[in-house]
Every structure is written in C-alpha cells, then in structure tokens.
Amino acid sequence: MKRNIASTFILLFLSALSAQAHSADILKPTQQPNVLIFLIDDLRVDLGTYGSKHVISPNIDALADNGIKFTQAYAQQAICGPSRVSILTGLRPETTGLYTIDRAGRLRPNQPNVVSMPQLFKENGYKTISIGKVYHSTSDDTDNWTTHIKKLENFYSIKGNKETKFAYEAGDVADDFYKDGKVALDAIETLKKVKNDKFLMVVGFSKPHLPFNAPKKYWDLYQRDQFEVPSHSKPNNMYRLALTKWNELRMYGGIPKKGELDDELTKTLIHAYYASVSYMDAQLGKVMQALDELDLRKKTLVVFMSDHGYKLGEYGAWNKHTNMQLDTRVPLIISRETSAKYRLTGVASSALVENIDVFPTVARAAGLSLPKVDGQSLLPLLVNPNMSWDKAAYSLFNRGKKYMGVTVTDGAWRYTEWRNADTQEILFKELYDHRESEIAAANLSGKLAVKNIEANMADLLYKQYPTDAPSFNAKRSVNNK
Incomplete structure (x- = not known):
C-alpha cells in the first residue's frame, strides 16, 4: 500500500514537472x-x-x-x-x-x-x-x-x-x-x-x-x-x-x-x-x-x-x-x-x-x-x-468608505461578508447557491442544511480576507482621503 502511494506521488510530481517544462x-x-x-x-x-x-x-x-x-x-x-x-x-x-x-x-x-x-x-x-x-x-x-x-x-x-x-x-x-x-x-x-x-x-x-x-x-x-x-x-x-x-x-x-x-x-x-x-x-x-x-x-x-x-x-x-x-x-x-x-x-x-x-x-x-x-x-x-489549481477566486466591492463587501467563490457557491471597512467587524453574511444558475435565489447563510458548506466557504474567504486584517481604508493614498 505504501509503495502504491509513493508511486502515485512520484507520478504526480513528474507530471507537474513535465507541465512546467512544457x-x-x-x-x-x-x-x-x-x-x-x-x-x-x-x-x-x-x-x-x-x-x-x-x-x-x-x-x-x-x-x-x-x-x-x-x-x-x-x-x-x-x-x-x-x-x-x-x-x-x-x-x-x-x-x-x-x-x-x-x-x-x-x-x-x-x-x-x-x-x-x-x-x-x-x-x-x-x-x-x-x-x-x-x-x-x-x-x-x-x-x-x-x-x-x-x-x-x-x-x-x-x-x-x-x-x-x-x-x-x-x-x-x-x-x-x-x-x-x-x-x-x-x-x-x-x-x-x-x-x-x-x-x-x-x-x-x-x-x-x-x-x-x-x-x-x-x-x-x-x-x-x-x-x-x-x-x-x-x-x-x-x-x-x-x-x-x-x-x-x-x-x-x-x-x-x-x-x-x-x-x-x-x-x-x-x-x-x-x-x-x-x-x-x-x-x-x-x-x-x-x-x-x-x-x-x-x-x-x-x-x-x-x-x-x-x-x-x-x-x-x-x-x-x-x-x-x-x-x-x-x-x-x-x-x-x-x-x-x-x-x-x-x-x-x-x-x-x-x-x-x-x-x-x-x-x-x-x-x-x-x-x-x-x-x-x-x-x-x-x-x-x-x-489541480486554486480552490477559490476573490472579489470585493465597497459602499463608500464605511462598508466593504468581500466575497469568495469555489465555482459552485458564493459567500460574502459585509464588514465595517475600518474595523473588519462582520455586519452581514450571504451564501448563494450557483450550482445550477448564475442567478441567486435565496441567501442561505445560517441555514442548518448548508452549515458545513458555509463553514468551508468562510475558511476560504478568511485566507484572503482575515477578520484581523488592517483597515481596508489603510492603504488608500493621500488623494483617496
């Protein structure tokens, strides 16, 4: 069993090297x-x-x-x-x-x-x-x-x-x-x-x-x-x-x-x-x-x-x-x-x-x-x-300088947190199912049936937008103030 795992790993590694070389x-x-x-x-x-x-x-x-x-x-x-x-x-x-x-x-x-x-x-x-x-x-x-x-x-x-x-x-x-x-x-x-x-x-x-x-x-x-x-x-x-x-x-x-x-x-x-x-x-x-x-x-x-x-x-x-x-x-x-x-x-x-x-x-x-x-x-x-590639893609949109919406998709689900742009305090959460349609039907955030999905999407979001990150306004230039 260990030999099979090792062989599989070697093949994957060589495949990756080949892709890079190509x-x-x-x-x-x-x-x-x-x-x-x-x-x-x-x-x-x-x-x-x-x-x-x-x-x-x-x-x-x-x-x-x-x-x-x-x-x-x-x-x-x-x-x-x-x-x-x-x-x-x-x-x-x-x-x-x-x-x-x-x-x-x-x-x-x-x-x-x-x-x-x-x-x-x-x-x-x-x-x-x-x-x-x-x-x-x-x-x-x-x-x-x-x-x-x-x-x-x-x-x-x-x-x-x-x-x-x-x-x-x-x-x-x-x-x-x-x-x-x-x-x-x-x-x-x-x-x-x-x-x-x-x-x-x-x-x-x-x-x-x-x-x-x-x-x-x-x-x-x-x-x-x-x-x-x-x-x-x-x-x-x-x-x-x-x-x-x-x-x-x-x-x-x-x-x-x-x-x-x-x-x-x-x-x-x-x-x-x-x-x-x-x-x-x-x-x-x-x-x-x-x-x-x-x-x-x-x-x-x-x-x-x-x-x-x-x-x-x-x-x-x-x-x-x-x-x-x-x-x-x-x-x-x-x-x-x-x-x-x-x-x-x-x-x-x-x-x-x-x-x-x-x-x-x-x-x-x-x-x-x-x-x-x-x-x-x-x-x-x-x-x-x-x-194999990234597990998520990220976007954001601000509402003035006070609110920032940060969002992540895994290609099937889209999870968004609306935050205080200065403190990163979470104000609202949205979870949309896009497995069948680009159109969102309902915000499923907080629903028991999708609890694990929401937790996974939140983990993906925090890899890019942790709640302890600096203010979104911190990097605005002098001209932006």
Whole structure:
C-alpha cells in the first residue's frame, strides 16, 4: 500500500514537472512573443463559445476554438477603474487601496512605485501600445505607453436630440462611425507600423458598455421578441447594500429616473446590448484578420478578457457594481499558435482563475522577471487545462468608505461578508447557491442544511480576507482621503 502511494506521488510530481517544462518550452524567452490583449468593457459571460444560444459572436468563438477558454474566471472588483488597475498591475484592489473610478482611483499618482504591465514590457524593449479604453482614465500611466491612442464616443442621435445622450441607438452608419470601429482601424494601422518590432498592444473595445450604440446591421442580427425579460425577484434575505439603484443607466435619455423598467424597455435594452456585443465582435475580427495578413499570428499571444460582468434586468437591476456572480464572472480566452506538439485548440478549463493572473501570464510568456504581484501565471494551464489549481477566486466591492463587501467563490457557491471597512467587524453574511444558475435565489447563510458548506466557504474567504486584517481604508493614498 505504501509503495502504491509513493508511486502515485512520484507520478504526480513528474507530471507537474513535465507541465512546467512544457509551459516554459511553449514560449521560450529566446522566442519572445508579441502580446495582444483585447480588453472589453461590461462583457458578461454570454457568448456563443460560452454556451449562449442566441448571442452572435463568431470571431470571439473562433478565437476560443484556437485557444483555451476559462469557464471560471473572475474580476476583482465589478467597476471599471479598480478592475483595470488590477489587470494592468496584477494587484488586488485591497493591495493598491484603489476602489473608485474618479481621480482617487487612478493608478498614478496614487501608486507611483507600482510596476505596471506596460512599464515592465517597455523597460524590456517592447513597444507598448494602448488603443481605446484601457485604463479607465485615458490619462493614467501614459508615460509607459510608447503609443497611446484614445477615442471618444460618438453620440449619434436617431431621435433628433443632439443634446441628450440616449441609452441605445441603431444608427444606419458604417462601423467606423462609432468608437469601436475607429479603435479597430487604429489597431490595424498600428500593427502595420510595428510588425517588425516586439510589441505589447492592448486594444480596449468599449462595447457593450453604455450607451448601447451599434450600426443598424448588428441590431438586425436579432429579433427583439427573442429576448426574455428576466425575473425581477431579489434573493430572500439579501443584504440591503448588496444591489445598487443602477444610476449609471438612469443617466441616459429615455430611462426613468425612479422605479423598475417595464418589459418593453427591458427587451429593447437587452436587444441593444447584444447588438453592441456583435458589433464589438466584428471589430475584433478585423484586427485578428490583420494579424493573420501581416503574418503575426504565430508570433503573438492573444488574450481576450472583460473587466467585469453585467446585469441585464436580473433582480430588477442593471449595470455592475456588486459582488454578485453576474457582475464578477468574466470571459477569458488565451490563444497562441505554436508547434503542433503543444497546441491546444477549442479546450475549456474550469480552473478558478482571476483577472490579476493575466499580467504574470503574459510576462512569463515573454520571459520577463515579474515584480511583486498578487496574481499567478496561467501558463501551466495552457499545457494541462485540467491540472489541480486554486480552490477559490476573490472579489470585493465597497459602499463608500464605511462598508466593504468581500466575497469568495469555489465555482459552485458564493459567500460574502459585509464588514465595517475600518474595523473588519462582520455586519452581514450571504451564501448563494450557483450550482445550477448564475442567478441567486435565496441567501442561505445560517441555514442548518448548508452549515458545513458555509463553514468551508468562510475558511476560504478568511485566507484572503482575515477578520484581523488592517483597515481596508489603510492603504488608500493621500488623494483617496
């Protein structure tokens, strides 16, 4: 019996060494790849490749068919600014102390000594290129981009009111009338200029972020009546601050300032959201086509990701800004055309991974020495997608400076504690069952039937967020106070 156990251990150890060796061999430092990251805004896990029966996303689906799709990837905070800072530094929001989207949430000058992704690549001889929305603030970390192209949204008004920014639009216009079409053209032109250089390029597509503006031909891909209105029911015993009043949507024309949306407007907005997804997908396809035509595909590691998820009327709520599963779970695809010996295509990994893992992954792929980060390289999973990995993924969301919600998922259950942000005193607990659905039905915290599950989830949470940790406000910079 002991011999069998020892033999099993040796086999597992050798397998792990082999995976590490293969991951290093796939992307040798002497063959440093280019890196192209598509950073999408407000994209939930609702794509053809992720099992959606109605979303039309052929180019994203094709990218997944030529790479590895992570089915359990999570953002660290469901809001643009802090999430993008985490992605580009590999650091959690509680490490940077940045939780907002205003100046107080910018990486620079609040964290002058943090080494960002473009900074590391630039210091190691790469051309670093930012096109579109990359950081939330277009003026953040600009010194570390060798090329920095930003675009503003074009609010074309089919309603004839140029003063009002409506929440959605189906302009009978060409793709490059709207922002993402221009971003794609800029990316293609820049690829032509740097085709003989090593480059890190981050292409920030804004859609499907509000306003849901997309050329009419993408609206025409869908029938409005194919969309179902989600239930407005909120989970029983949900914490009073768990959801928001979704004021981001209420800022736009045609949206009531109070109360829930009626079914007709809900269907229109869902239609608009998915038209925007298909529009963004088409722009991505143009950039990928250019990568092929320039003979750069085999030299380039491609990452497709979203800064966070989104709600489309579930719980009677919209936008993101919560710790809920719909807002924290994100699509993540990594693709690299390598030798047939190591190529994995159309593979799905259920490993629990996080957006903070992208920076160490692309840095290790380029053979670069990493600064201190909270994430970890996913290269071993590109060789063995089913290998043993982390048992949990973590996110948080603050309600001002007084309350902090910290949350953990094991892929099936989501456990959240709402705490006093200064003292770590636990104010409320939530436990949601997501084994069958992304929609939470009831807060099961405190129920005898799930006592052991809750205890296990709490143990996982405390590994990242112990109750004796310093104040969440302690690391906020002077500008944050």
